[in-house]
Every structure is written in C-alpha cells, then in structure tokens.
Amino acid sequence: MIAVKWILLGAVLAVLLLVPQALAAGVTVAAAAVSQPVLVAFALGALARPHMRTPKRWAR
Numbered sequence: 791m792i793a794v795k796w797i798l799l800g801a802v803l804a805v806l807l808l809v810p811q812a813l814a815a816g817v818t819v820a821a822a823a824v825s826q827p828v829l830v831a832f833a834l835g836a837l838a839r840p841h842m843r844t845p846k847r848w849a850r
Contacts, residue, residue: 805812824828
C-alpha cells in the first residue's frame with residue numbers, strides 16, 4: 791500500500807512538471823471545492839468516520 795502512495799505522488803509531480811498549467815488548474819478546482827460548505831462537511835465527516843467509536847448502549 792505504501793508503494794502505491796509513492797507511485798501516485800510521483801505521477802502527480804510528473805504531471806505538475808510536464809504541464810505547468812496543471813498547478814493553476816488544480817488550485818482553481820481546490821478553491822471551488824472549498825467554497826462549497828456541503829463538500830467540506832462531507833469530506834471532514836468521511837475523514838473522521840474511521841476514528842470515531844460507536845456509542846455503547848445502556849446495560850439492562
């Protein structure tokens with residue numbers, strides 16, 4: 791799994807080096823996504839979900 795992350799990082803860096811306009815386009819897309827509160831809330835919830843514990847029910 792770690793190797794896949796390094797491959798993806800290398801691919802992103804290669805695209806940024808080979809296509810200089812890609813950085814500007816990426817920043818524009820990121821700014822548009824961050825300006826939508828629903829998308830930000832969904833992303834934060836999706837990131838926090840694996841770290842949340844399920845509540846325990848009351849003992850009878």
